[in-house]
Amino acid sequence: MYAIYEMKTSEPVIESKKKENPFFLFDKIILDGKEITGYIIPIGDVNLVFARTMRGLVGCGAIDVIALEKFKIPAAKVRPTAGDSIKNIDDLLSGVVTIANTFARDAGVLQKMSGEQALKILI
16 A cells, blocks of 8 residues: 655645555545546556546546536546556546546536646536
8 A cells, every 4th residue: 555645735645545446546636726536447458547626537548528417417528648658547547538528528628628727627
């Protein structure tokens, strides 16, 4: 189990808690003093990665943001700035928003902003 304590910085702080079950990991992310939960689910050679706030979520390319729109959930899809896929929470935060559904756009999430910026809007 890893823990990183919140520092006085604008950088995100990630607290990792590795479950005994190897099929599911989660990270607690502190952005602007608020806690967000990030999830990493290994699927073969890739990971399903997303972070959930009280208002919505930001996720990797496997997240169907249009389907989430049907449930009125603000959601944005992020692509990595390097490599083929989002592998972890750091990739998600530094990634670039490619699609934001109507509810995320209404909240202020825009294409080409970082995953971290999108999450801060959805806090």
